[in-house]
Amino acid sequence: MIDYISSLDETLQNKAFKTSDHDKNIRDVLAHLYEWHQLLFTAYKVGCVEMKIPILPKKGYTWNELNRLNQDIWEMYQDVSLREIKERLNQSHYETLLIVEKLSEAEPFNKGVFTWTGxxxxxxxxxxxxxxxxxxxxxKIKNLLNENK
Structure with a gap:
């Protein structure tokens, strides 16, 4: 995905697309991914390290309120540059892989290992x-590009 984005010229990478969706540019999409990494980190820390039940998807939101959550995520990152969000996403991706590497072969794939996963x-x-x-x-990015040719 990052290779694909990097293959685009800088104008397209920073273009604001005409869409009714809250994700109006590549930065918005990457910020969404980054913030969902943060949600995973919180769930992992609370559920797998502290062995408590995390609030999912996030404190103050239910699964039925994902549109509101995603809108709030969009609003949080409007002052963050594409370059900055790429750096954050790269770091959070790396941190996520470190978590996965720490797990035994059985932990991710067996039900009941972590109570919070139900x-x-x-x-x-x-x-x-x-x-x-x-x-x-x-x-999403490809669709935005195709719809805005």
Whole structure:
């Protein structure tokens, strides 16, 4: 995804696209990913390190309020540059991989290892915040580019 973005000229990387969605440029999409990494870090720390039940998706929000959460995330990053958010995302991606590397082979994939994951697995949460979210972001960026040719 980052390679794809880097292959775009700087004008496109910083372009504000015409869309009704809150993600109006590449920075917005990357900021969304970065903040969802932060949500994963919090859930991991509370649920896997402290062995408590984390508030999901985030304190003050329910799963039915993802639109409001994502809008609030968008608002938080409006004064952050694309360069800065790329650096933050790169660092948080690296930190996420460090967490994954610390896990045993069984921990991410077995239900019941961490009480807070309920009927799911830790791998499910990690995939939702990493690979599946990256796929969403890449498709989102490509769609914005195609819709605004």
């Amino acid at each position: 009927d799911s697995t830790l791998a499910h949460y990690i995939m939702e915040h990493l690979s599946l979210h990256y796929e969403w972001a890449l498709n």
